[in-house]
Amino acid sequence: MVETPADLKYAETHEWLRQDGDGVITIGITDYAQESLGDVVYVELPEVGDQLSAQDEAGAVESVKAASDIYAPVSGEVIAINEELEDEPGTINESPYGDGWFFKMRMSDPSELASLLSAEQYITTTEEEDEG
Amino acid sequence: MLLRTSLYSAHQKLAAKLVDFGGWEMPLHYGSQIAEHHSVRRQCGMFDVSHMTIVDVLGSGARAYLHYLLANDVDKLSGDRQALYSLMLNEAGGVIDDLMIYMIDKGFRLVVNCATRVKDLAWMEAQAGSFDVTVTERDDMAMLAIQGPEAIAKVQTVLRRHRSEHDSLMIAQLPRFGAVVLDQWHYARTGYTGEDGLEVMLPASQAEAFWWQLHEVGVAPAGLGARDTLRLEAGLNLYGHEMDEQTSPLEANLAWTIAWQPEDRNFVGRAAVTKARERGVHKKLVGVLMTERGVLRAQQSIYCGGIESPDTETSTEIGIVTSGSFSPTLGYSVGLARVDLSEAGSSISDAGEVEIRGKRKAVRFVAAGFVRNGQITID
Numbered sequence: 001m002v003e004t005p006a007d008l009k010y011a012e013t014h015e016w017l018r019q020d021g022d023g024v025i026t027i028g029i030t031d032y033a034q035e036s037l038g039d040v041v042y043v044e045l046p047e048v049g050d051q052l053s054a055q056d057e058a059g060a061v062e063s064v065k066a067a068s069d070i071y072a073p074v075s076g077e078v079i080a081i082n083e084e085l086e087d088e089p090g091t092i093n094e095s096p097y098g099d100g101w102f103f104k105m106r107m108s109d110p111s112e113l114a115s116l117l118s119a120e121q122y123i124t125t126t127e128e129e130d131e132g
Numbered sequence: 133m134l135l136r137t138s139l140y141s142a143h144q145k146l147a148a149k150l151v152d153f154g155g156w157e158m159p160l161h162y163g164s165q166i167a168e169h170h171s172v173r174r175q176c177g178m179f180d181v182s183h184m185t186i187v188d189v190l191g192s193g194a195r196a197y198l199h200y201l202l203a204n205d206v207d208k209l210s211g212d213r214q215a216l217y218s219l220m221l222n223e224a225g226g227v228i229d230d231l232m233i234y235m236i237d238k239g240f241r242l243v244v245n246c247a248t249r250v251k252d253l254a255w256m257e258a259q260a261g262s263f264d265v266t267v268t269e270r271d272d273m274a275m276l277a278i279q280g281p282e283a284i285a286k287v288q289t290v291l292r293r294h295r296s297e298h299d300s301l302m303i304a305q306l307p308r309f310g311a312v313v314l315d316q317w318h319y320a321r322t323g324y325t326g327e328d329g330l331e332v333m334l335p336a337s338q339a340e341a342f343w344w345q346l347h348e349v350g351v352a353p354a355g356l357g358a359r360d361t362l363r364l365e366a367g368l369n370l371y372g373h374e375m376d377e378q379t380s381p382l383e384a385n386l387a388w389t390i391a392w393q394p395e396d397r398n399f400v401g402r403a404a405v406t407k408a409r410e411r412g413v414h415k416k417l418v419g420v421l422m423t424e425r426g427v428l429r430a431q432q433s434i435y436c437g438g439i440e441s442p443d444t445e446t447s448t449e450i451g452i453v454t455s456g457s458f459s460p461t462l463g464y465s466v467g468l469a470r471v472d473l474s475e476a477g478s479s480i481s482d483a484g485e486v487e488i489r490g491k492r493k494a495v496r497f498v499a500a501g502f503v504r505n506g507q508i509t510i511d
Contacts, residue, residue, distance in 0.1 A: 038160070038161060038164075038165050039165050041427065041458040062426075064357060064457055067429060086425065
């Protein structure tokens with residue numbers, strides 16, 4: 001069963017976002033996304049200091065099967081990356097909302113959060129994808 | 133509505149991730165594609181390949197028909213050798229499909245790809261013309277591939293328990309590319325993984341029982357995802373990637389599958405591939421290794437040189453990746469690429485670059501084929 005925690009926000013491109021306080025957010029890919037990709041074998045992370053706008057390409061995740069881009073869900077500066085994923089990309093499969101996080105940003109425009117999806121809305125979009 | 137094989141409910145019970153594969157609802161994996169890959173290399177795995185199209189060619193004209201239809205020569209089938217790989221070419225010398233041919237009672241059995249099924253059957257029907265031959269799709273049959281170093285022993289155990297001592301003894305004696313039909317079960321010592329093993333064609337109604345009997349003795353279910361990484365590590369071509377109707381087989385390292393002798397055998401495409409051979413072949417398939425982080429994928433551009441000179445703008449594009457993936461056995465990415473030797477000089481150096489998402493990464497060129505019988509074969 002795919003998990004979609006209710007306390008997170010989601011992008012249609014399958015990233016999740018957790019608010020850590022003080023305008024800092026953590027970003028990763030959803031359980032649905034990791035399950036669709038299968039065994040993850042490679043991640044490309046952004047660099048600390050990168051200035052990203054919402055929907056900018058921030059990196060990529062590749063499974064045996066396919067490559068998928070990771071997008072910044074909101075605008076801001078990258079302040080941390082999860083370097084451990086470079087050696088243990090499978091962590092994304094094991095713990096997509098925990099140790100499998102991708103990067104942290106300091107938001108430049110918190111009002112952009114309003115455009116993201118709730119867990120319930122995200123589940124609806126994934127159900128539509130499965131039917132499509 | 134997707135088509136389902138006779139093993140569909142078995143896949144469901146095993147919690148397979150099912151995907152649309154050429155119009156069939158097939159298992160991509162049963163949890164971990166990488167674990168399934170290792171099972172086949174180290175012990176034994178089984179694949180449902182019932183989506184493949186089985187076609188029986190029977191009648192007094194069957195041999196003459198296949199002499200005309202196929203680029204390889206069915207006369208090579210005899211005695212111990214009962215299975216043969218061949219291409220089916222069009223008049224322009226492009227590849228309509230690649231297939232396996234087996235000898236059966238009163239004729240031959242062909243196994244062609246699932247994605248090309250409709251055009252293959254139409255083509256085979258159209259070529260039948262004046263030959264005294266019947267071309268019949270065997271959609272009443274299922275096909276399982278049991279592959280890996282323990283495959284023969286595991287299948288023997290199942291056959292002894294549930295079928296007959298005779299079947300068990302017979303399959304143990306099959307040489308590579310040998311095949312035998314025993315009471316409607318067609319066993320062939322063939323496969324698509326680079327490991328020893330069997331492909332078994334059997335009545336669809338008996339396939340699920342056989343599947344669970346194999347499962348019971350520890351044969352791991354493996355999905356089409358692992359099948360692809362296994363064939364890539366073995367350096368085996370995949371239709372639609374390394375070969376297609378627009379590509380000469382001579383540029384896909386498949387000249388060895390064309391039976392040029394006897395010279396008076398007229399087969400479809402013979403004139404075109406003969407002309408291509410006389411003109412000279414400038415492209416070939418090579419193996420590509422990328423030990424840096426990242427994954428090779430089909431359609432990425434390949435460049436020669438570049439590594440030695442930091443000015444990558446000067447290195448020349450020499451080809452494209454036709455198949456690429458992560459190699460579970462090697463722990464890094466491998467691929468096949470078609471390169472143009474005339475662009476690269478008469479031969480390519482062993483170092484080059486690939487472009488991935490706008491960035492150049494170092495690669496090494498090797499012979500196509502990375503792992504066989506559980507052993508790494510890179511030179």
